[in-house]
Amino acid sequence: MPRRPRLRTALVVVASLVLLALVAVTLLGAFVLRRPLPQVSGEIAVEGLSAPVEVTRDAQGVPTVAAATAEDLFMAQGYVAAQDRFFEMDYRRHVTSGRLAELVGDEPDAIAADKVVRTLGWRRVAEQEWDLVGEDTRRYLQAYADGVNAYLAGRDPGEIAVEYTVLGLQVPLESPEPWDPVDSLAWLKAMAWDLRSNYDAELDRALTYPVVEDVGRVEELFPAYPQDRHATILDAADLTPATVAPAADVALDIDDADLQDALASADRALAAVPELLGEGEGTGSNSWVVAGEHTASGSPLLANDPHLGISAPGIWSQVGLRCTEVTDACPFDVSGFSMAGLPGVVIGHNAELAWGLTNMGADVTDFFLERVEGDQVRVDGVTEPLTVRTETIEVAGGDPVELTVRSTRHGPIVSEVLTDVADAGQAPVPDGAPGNRFEVALSWTALEPGSTGDAIFAMMTAGDATEIAAAAALFDVPAQNIVFATVDGHIGYQAPGRVPVRADVPGSPVPSDGTWPRPGWDSRYDWQGYVEDAAMPRALDPAEGFVVAANQQVTPGGTGPRLGDGTDYGYRSQRIRDLLTEQIAAGEPVDVATTQALQVDQQDPYARVLAPVLLEVELDDAFDAGGQELLRDWDQVASADSPAAAYLAAVWAELLEQTFADDLPDGHEPTGGSRWLEVVTRLLDQPTSPWWDDRSTPGVVEGRDEILSRAMAEARLELTAQIGSRPADWRWGLLHQAAPAHPVLGGEQVPAAVRWFTNPRPQQVGGGSSIVDATAWDASSGSYTVTAAPSMRMVVDLGDLDASTWVALTGTSGHPGSQHYDDQLPRWARGEQLAWPFTAAAVDAAAEHRLTLTP
Template sequence: MSRRRLLRLSLTTVAVVVVVALVAVVVSATIVVRRPLPEVAGEQQLPGLDATVSVTRDERGVPTITATTAQDLFRAQGYVAAQDRFFEMDYRRHVTAGRLSELVGENEDALAADKVIRTFGWREVAEQEWDLLQPATREALQAYADGVNAYLDGKDPGAIAVEYSVLGLQTTVRAPREWDPVDSLAWLKAMAWDLRGNYDAELERAASYSSVGDIARVDQLFPAYPQDLNLPILAAGDGPVAEVQQAAASTEPLDLGSSDLQEAMASAAAALAAVPHVMGDGEGVGSNSWVVSGEFTESGKPLLANDPHLGISAPGIWEQVGLRCAEVSADCPYDVSGFAFAGLPGVVIGHNAELAWGLTNLGADVTDFFIERVDGDATLLDGAPAPITERQEVIRVNGGDDVHLTVRESVHGPLVSDVLDLVGVSTAPVPDDAPGRGFQVALRWTALQPGRTMDAVLAINVAKDAEDIQEAAALFDVPSQNIVFATTDGHIGYQAPGRIPVRSTVPTGPVPSNGTWPRPGWDSRYDWQGFVDPATMPRALDPAEGFIVTANQAVLPAGVGPFLTADWDYGYRAQRIRELLSSATGEDKVSVADMGEIQVDQHSPFADVLVPVLLELDIEDSFDDDGQELLRTWDRVQSADSAAAAYFAAVWVDVLEAAFADDLPDGYGPSGGSRWLEVVRRLVDEPASPWWDDKSTPGVVEGRDEVLTRAMVDARLQLTAQLGREATDWRWGKVHVAAPEHPVLGGSSLPGVVRDLMNPDPVAVGGGSSIVDATAWDASSGSFAVTAAPSMRMVVDLGDLDASTWVTLTGASGHPASVHYADQLGPWSRGETFPWPFTRAATEADARDRLTLTP
């Protein structure tokens, strides 16, 4: 069962669901499905309010909430979120508390996830954060929870969400527990997990070493960021951190020795792979965001664009909402609109009346695996015992027996290799004389230390200028994000927040000490040495260039500023955006429409690297060369209606398979994203490199041209079988589809009536991995289907906030029977956006439904 289908119903359950669901279709399907739809007009009572609250909704069901006090505002936000998306909220809190088995019953994957998350202790960390928060933040969280619980009060599960009715055919479904403010805080851990930086690269390096056996060759698969080709976010002189430097990696020869970690480390990757990714994971998770100075815009004020690339799901990740105090004051300072998370008060990305902000994943290295030498009930550290602590966890299984779990932690973090089976870190290089009797693997991660990210979220909601953003960023512990911002008085800026570990240089250790490889836990030289001072984090205000682009690329030139990571996105999206902005900011002025067109740009940097070489090769057979002929006139745009784009994608898969997959262990094949683009770009000029040789053809040593020619021929045959004989009839969108799935009821094994209800119809899309229109796909998966995509798109006009635009992946509602469950999916797939009214007059004019909440 794949990671993306962790919580699908078992085949036995499906048999029951088929029978009952068919009866329900005949007898009372409409009642069952439509029963949870909330009343969005008229008057309803919300206990605890100080005064009436207005909730208007536009034609897409997006709410704008207006209240007289901050507490009323957040109480109403919780109420409205529960109206629209409570099952999503309930699912998320079961994930973050390690209680999935309580929700879905006996399910092997759910239990595996529960074990790992209990080992991490997400919920316990969230509980510790409560006391760190400002009183106003705790009040907001409590008010939000009170609003959620007011909506739940007196309702049976089937009246809250149809998912409970379906799950009730398999398990006992009881009334949901009351929402607790800590449920909201725990959600931040799931966010941090899915946006955690180079965790996958660290695993992949170790896994690659297990088959390649040479650190230097492994490093060729993880090349340095190409700063001569793709610029970082900031130039060396853009920010105040330009003079701050920190050594990050060993430059001395490495004494690798041998490794006996095969079994111990094989337990860590499988354990961590069991964690559900509520925001997406792997290839394509990232974001684009940029801001342009008013000097270059039609309005004379800044423009800001953002489109986070996350996993696709139904409902989508984001909840669009407007939050407004009737009179903005120090006691009620909110007048903000944007994208929120169901279950969390406030807005995560958006704008207020004076400032707009966007987020992209910084990608800082905030996790490290520590290889521990275990001796009894202790690990060894600098030759002395360091205690292992233990705690007991009980996992309740709906309809099954309780599961008891012993969680152990070293001084570096939870021993994840205790939980399941851990593949990948297994053969990280370790000296022959490493101390101890057996290996275990601990995970150190900044999010397992309590922080104040929730304070930061609400602080950004009311920020007015660069100083406010910097103060909020100092609290934004996890996940570490790039913040771009713009103000209505004409400023643009950048700020990097996050709790970033400081690592010492170890000149003669067995592995580099910069966080790119698992670390020897018995050597304190590899321990974290504190965290980067927030005052030294990169930032900039009104750079001379007139725009700032963040798309997960390097933040600053190498050697400048605090060390953040060695594993960036390789910057091809960012550089394409820079090129388009440089062109657009010439004689013409940039408009909101121009920004939107850049967001859906589908030019392929992969084609720029490979197509010139592919066209030089000879394919003698007239049938086999039909695909190559498509490339001769291709504009290198990966559009949904392009035949050449489909062919090129198939060629890319075959090239990666032949050149690299045979050298790597199972489960670690080349995914085809920006790192692999950079690897191939560097190898194209080395036609005799050993990497080109396909080890699956014994007795034959291939070079570049043989591999590329065979890839073109094989791709022609593959697409003939898949899309038909006539190459000109192929279409990229026929194989590259976005299919948002429900996290619990999304499996193909479900009966059609349930599957069709819960999962929107797939849509054809253009774009691809490392393309600005970042509809990513995994080249190692055997499918071209979208794995991550722009989860929303927004463009904010700081000269006229009502001229801003937005769209989300699916729709405003979490109820499958709602017309707003997926009404934005089609427009989203075509690159369309909707007007985003903000002012009171504009939101009133746009209102279609009005609900009045009374005390």
């Protein structure tokens, strides 16, 4: 008996010790998380400034920087960016310089990524661009770097970011090295890489051919843009005659798998690069401008929401940059979305003009099959030397890795980047070709030094269409659609970008338009220069009173320069055009609120195409028909609470697998984006097409209705297992969630406790692929999780800039311990936006914190 009290006492003591330990861990965790949070009020002395700089922050922590000189302005922006997001900047520069293993250690994926980036030479090209950009640009980039380094000076890694504390427990880390202005230029290469177009389609064509063995059937998977149903950005009446003829219609004959091995190896190698902005069919954007004659304010409205990969922190950093007196020497008065590590504003508005960007889909990459003989490569019957260099990849806590990089006149050889890459390939070649084994080189416009660094600052000060055109001429990569509107009432469109001109090669064994890999041994296939700036499509104040640029084809086929076939198929853009046209025809003025509502429109084009056909399919099993019934009275809106949207998504994924999995190479299954919607739209009218037949069932030939029945039955079973047996209980948002993850500490390989504080809480969302509310998902992945989404949304009222609105995906801060790490995410998920003050008075009224940076 007397032992029981002592046991109770012992248990109380143990419990107390455990509690104290938990409290200590909690307090330590809170200290570690909060230690890097920046000072946002008071004064800080910053060596290098010429005069005091004021930094105000609003309730969301968005900074506005006001300075007397341009150098002080960008130095202060660099300081504030480092305060908020230095680890993100450091991670980005490690990726873009091929030094990720230096940061995260001996991780196979990191080393593979470093090999690819070193082979492509992003940092080497950026170093060449430093000498190419203008003197003012160099001054601004240097000032930004000086500001970053002023913040880093004297701080240990744990004071800068919690990520260094966590990584330091796993690998040896030194203090971050100083920021270099070339680090900012190198980030432009990552932007260009993730927003390149046609690269995937070119490989998909070549790798699909040996399975289906019919060029015509391959091309059915890459249909032409449906301009009979979906309008292009510009009408032919706005354009000059075409300067480049369409490609010749030629046949292709591939009969050896060695080529496919080489191309597959190149594909694996290039896919190793982290997607810093996101890549794939879900990566795009919506943008439009409406003339004042159709708006409530009588002035133009501009909307933009770039669809990029989701991450924590988000891709964009909101910021205002203001010269206290706008002069030729200090011409900046701008607010918008920047990217950590890059000075200036990429998308936004100044006091005279607003601009938005969307991916143009230009074909800026080509794969060349190269006949390599030792250290030589064959061209036009003779040989010329390869360019060879050796790269050393340092690995934190591991041994260095040596990499030999070989390049031809067309670019680096990418088919040997990974250790398991095949040496060569068997090419589809004409008679008399030099041998039959080839390696694969990549031509890409971003591998030539360009002036995009200059374009960013030119865009920030543009005030009219002429100045936008001048900025666009500098905007080499990535090729983007620019929509713009001015305070004095103009709206317009401008296509920038460096777009290759490809010659039509008579008698070519492969199409010479850039859609298939090209013979590198024949100089007739070499790029013939670039489309002239003056020939790039543009428009000012079009007659219909608005411009919609949502990744659709820029001009009608056969008009304007040949830009490539990497565009979206126009389901989003046409929906936007239709709603704007209806509103204008009804005499309802367009305003900020209706524009915000249009940005989150969830009308589902998949439902419009599929639901009528699915409802005609006879299902004998009452259980299977339970899902089908959801479609009967559905309004075809893919809201988060819609049971029918969940069912249709499951049917879509099953339909694609049942129809195409047996015909496509591994790793190239249908992702379900707009191209696949267009493919299936056309196939639905061909119920006996060979695509419907399942080749894994010999002796049985399936047709359309049998595949649709299977897909519906499998979808019913899947949702029953995942959610429940009652279709009325299904919800799209239970499956379709936006879950931004930290790029280094957010994966399954790190402890759950670390993931908990670095990954924001997932949000149930509506929308989907090819929907205006473009929360894309990958139908080949087995998951409905959002892969790309509006990375921000903005609406600019040119009649009252302070009435404009914006929202970012996560928040302003990159520190997981900050309240602003993900405070905008719930609003974003609900489709809401925040007030966007711009004028000095509005910014002052919204200020909750004031920091003065003093010399």
